[in-house]
Amino acid sequence: DGGITQSPKYLFRKEGQNVTLSCEQNLNHDAMYWYRQDPGQGLRLIYYSQIVNDFQKGDIAEGYSVSREKKESFPLTVTSAQKNPTAFYLCASTSTFSTDTQYFGPGTRLTVL
Amino acid sequence: AQKVTQAQTEISVVEKEDVTLDCVYETRDTTYYLFWYKQPPSGELVFLIRRNSFDEQNEISGRYSWNFQKSTSSFNFTITASQVVDSAVYFCALRTTGNQFYFGTGTSLTVIP
Numbered sequence: 530d531g532g533i534t535q536s537p538k539y540l541f542r543k544e545g546q547n548v549t550l551s552c553e554q555n556l557n558h559d560a561m562y563w564y565r566q567d568p569g570q571g572l573r574l575i576y577y578s579q580i581v582n583d584f585q586k587g588d589i590a591e592g593y594s595v596s597r598e599k600k601e602s603f604p605l606t607v608t609s610a611q612k613n614p615t616a617f618y619l620c621a622s623t624s625t626f627s628t629d630t631q632y633f634g635p636g637t638r639l640t641v642l
Numbered sequence: 643a644q645k646v647t648q649a650q651t652e653i654s655v656v657e658k659e660d661v662t663l664d665c666v667y668e669t670r671d672t673t674y675y676l677f678w679y680k681q682p683p684s685g686e687l688v689f690l691i692r693r694n695s696f697d698e699q700n701e702i703s704g705r706y707s708w709n710f711q712k713s714t715s716s717f718n719f720t721i722t723a724s725q726v727v728d729s730a731v732y733f734c735a736l737r738t739t740g741n742q743f744y745f746g747t748g749t750s751l752t753v754i755p
Contacts, residue, residue, distance in 0.1 A: 560741045562743075569750075570747065570748075571733065571745050571746060571747035571748050572733070572745045574742070577741070577742065579741050617685060619685075619686075619687065621687075621743075623741065623743075625741055630677065630689050630692050631677070631689075631735070631737070631743050632689060633679075633686055633687040633688075633689075634686070635684070635685065635686045636685040636686060638685070
């Protein structure tokens with residue numbers, strides 16, 4: 530089945546540690562995205578990538594880093610510089626055709642202890 | 643500038659009542675796409691509908707219907723005869739000619755049995 534997978538579903542981190550969230554898609558989509566969602570809030574764009582080896586900062590990129598070495602994969606690293614990383618993280622993808630829909634993974638809930 | 647506004651933060655209805663979720667958007671592009679997503683408690687955003695700016699026909703899918711009016715820049719979503727399973731957060735989104743999506747802050751719907 531085609532889709533987007535994110536792992537792990539729940540992640541706990543100690544303060545000061547970097548952590549990497551996985552996002553994989555087999556939809557053959559060119560564009561991939563990371564969003565952050567805080568309780569009762571909407572989606573805020575962290576980073577997005579329209580093509581392999583290229584990515585752009587979104588609205589809240591500080592304290593995060595990404596890579597796009599393969600079309601299928603867009604991992605997000607939450608660094609120790611992110612002051613308040615506890616949140617729900619959603620990965621999404623879409624084709625670059627402007628008509629296409631953005632599809633989402635199941636999300637990773639990160640908690641900093 | 644692109645913007646999506648969902649003025650209703652939370653709505654509660656009794657089961658079998660009809661409910662309308664409002665969405666107002668802003669864009670200067672003439673070609674754009676509007677979306678509705680449902681986010682159940684599990685967290686994954688589920689795609690519901692896509693509508694392009696040239697198609698103002700209303701759409702009905704079972705108990706769901708959508709009213710797109712360019713004159714008022716609105717894309718409202720109505721659930722008829724609501725059910726407990728409709729309880730979720732609903733997001734409206736806008737995509738213009740680029741690959742970026744703009745999301746509203748969401749409306750949390752609670753259907754009371």
